[in-house]
Amino acid sequence: MDQGDSRNDGRIGLICRVGNDLGGTRSTSESRFTEAQIVAALRQAESGIPVTEICRKIEVTETTFYRWKRQFGGMGVSELRELRQLSEENRKLKQVVAYLTLDKTILQESLRNRW
Numbered sequence: 547m548d549q550g551d552s553r554n555d556g557r558i559g560l561i562c563r564v565g566n567d568l569g570g571t572r573s574t575s576e577s578r579f580t581e582a583q584i585v586a587a588l589r590q591a592e593s594g595i596p597v598t599e600i601c602r603k604i605e606v607t608e609t610t611f612y613r614w615k616r617q618f619g620g621m622g623v624s625e626l627r628e629l630r631q632l633s634e635e636n637r638k639l640k641q642v643v644a645y646l647t648l649d650k651t652i653l654q655e656s657l658r659n660r661w
Contacts, residue, residue, distance in 0.1 A: 581626035584614050591615070
């Protein structure tokens with residue numbers, strides 16, 4: 547499993563950008579593992595390889611491994627990608643709803659002040 551893959555697409559995790567002192571941004575909870583890497587690790591455990599050995603090999607804690615197992619157990623790579631895409635779409639839609647609600651509130655307030 548290649549952890550050196552620096553592509554951003556295909557990563558699991560919530561995108562939460564935070565500025566740093568150098569003016570750049572970093573993702574606070576974006577996973578450094580692709581869907582394929584997570585599924586491969588879960589499949590290895592299903593095939594009988596001890597979890598401690600898998601965790602040591604991919605350099606994650608057992609807590610992380612069991613969280614992956616709880617969240618993604620039984621899913622394939624394509625299902626995880628779809629889940630990530632749906633989560634991103636849901637986040638964007640929630641943001642749109644928030645903006646529209648704010649616009650509606652502002653308009654109602656301005657109408658109330660006019661009359």
